[in-house]
Amino acid sequence: MAEDDVDLAALPDEELVSQMHDDLYDGLADEIVVGTNILLERGWAPDRVLNEALVEGMRIVGIDFRDGILFVPEVLLAANAMKAGMEILRPLLAETGAARIGKVVIGTVKGDIHDIGKNLVAMMLEGAGFEVVNIGINNAVESYLAALEEHQPDILGMSALLTTTMPYMKVVIDELVARGLRDRYIVLVGGAPLNEEFGKAVGADAYCRDAAIASETAQALVLAKRAAASA
Numbered sequence: 100m101a102e103d104d105v106d107l108a109a110l111p112d113e114e115l116v117s118q119m120h121d122d123l124y125d126g127l128a129d130e131i132v133v134g135t136n137i138l139l140e141r142g143w144a145p146d147r148v149l150n151e152a153l154v155e156g157m158r159i160v161g162i163d164f165r166d167g168i169l170f171v172p173e174v175l176l177a178a179n180a181m182k183a184g185m186e187i188l189r190p191l192l193a194e195t196g197a198a199r200i201g202k203v204v205i206g207t208v209k210g211d212i213h214d215i216g217k218n219l220v221a222m223m224l225e226g227a228g229f230e231v232v233n234i235g236i237n238n239a240v241e242s243y244l245a246a247l248e249e250h251q252p253d254i255l256g257m258s259a260l261l262t263t264t265m266p267y268m269k270v271v272i273d274e275l276v277a278r279g280l281r282d283r284y285i286v287l288v289g290g291a292p293l294n295e296e297f298g299k300a301v302g303a304d305a306y307c308r309d310a311a312i313a314s315e316t317a318q319a320l321v322l323a324k325r326a327a328a329s330a
């Protein structure tokens with residue numbers, strides 16, 4: 100170990116988490132992997148590691164990105180480090196789920212390449228027992244329609260992180276309406292710049308503020324739809 104390297108395993112929990120925020124900020128994926136594993140070995144629940152070490156670290160990155168202190172290349176490195184940690188947590192979060200309760204197609208809208216939050220939502224949905232088809236980023240209406248046709252999910256989830264791309268959700272929902280397909284799917288939308296009002300305005304069934312709410316909402320709406328269908 101080089102003299103200025105930090106021995107992550109020797110740090111108490113609070114300092115380790117704080118060091119992980121720094122490592123995420125510096126885009127150090129290997130360190131994030133080590134830190135994530137140490138917290139899990141110490142008995143931290145996967146969702147606690149996710150929220151306190153990774154999501155909180157990314158929130159700090161977001162503030163400095165907004166303020167012009169960090170730039171795209173640095174934020175990309177931070178995003179890669181975050182993904183490295185998420186990959187370890189993914190199977191653990193999925194494990195907690197019960198039997199499959201439904202299927203979800205989820206993707207980020209056209210013009211938008213942000214995928215961390217959407218991937219997190221996909222993970223939480225898997226953890227809640229959904230089969231998730233993650234169609235990635237930059238999805239045009241045709242791509243959503245093709246995925247819906249192929250996978251016949253219960254839910255369509257759309258993510259947008261830019262104020263310039265979020266209106267595209269309405270393009271997709273309007274197309275579903277025009278084709279007489281809207282009622283077949285529960286449509287959930289999310290992403291940092293959205294809010295409840297926007298969700299209603301574009302014709303979604305619900306706006307989901309975060310991954311936990313997306314998972315709760317998905318379960319509640321699928322159960323409600325099934326109950327209504329069998330009544």
Ligand code: B1M
Pocket residue numbers: 154157158160161162164165166171172174175178205210211212213214215216217219220255256257258259260261262263287288289290291292307308309310311313
């Ligand atoms: Co971008 N970016 N970015 N960026 N980026 C934001 C979004 C921004 C707010 C930063 C800022 O100025 N503070 C800003 C948008 C401003 C605006 O629109 N008003 C911005 C900008 C401007 C840009 C570029 C235009 C910068 C440029 O090129 N000049 C560019 C656009 C590229 C494009 O998409 N065409 C760009 C590029 C990038 C990177 C590529 C460098 C990188 C993305 C890497 C990646 O995703 N693979 C990046 C990142 C990382 C961010 C920030 C820093 C972090 C986003 C993130 O991952 N957050 C972001 C700042 C911020 O949001 N604070 C920013 C962590 C994640 C866990 O949270 O994504 O909100 P979030 O997801 C949450 C909820 O929103 C919700 O649940 C998630 C988990 O709890 N949710 C859903 C999300 N999707 C959902 C879907 C659902 C339900 C819930 O469906 C059912």
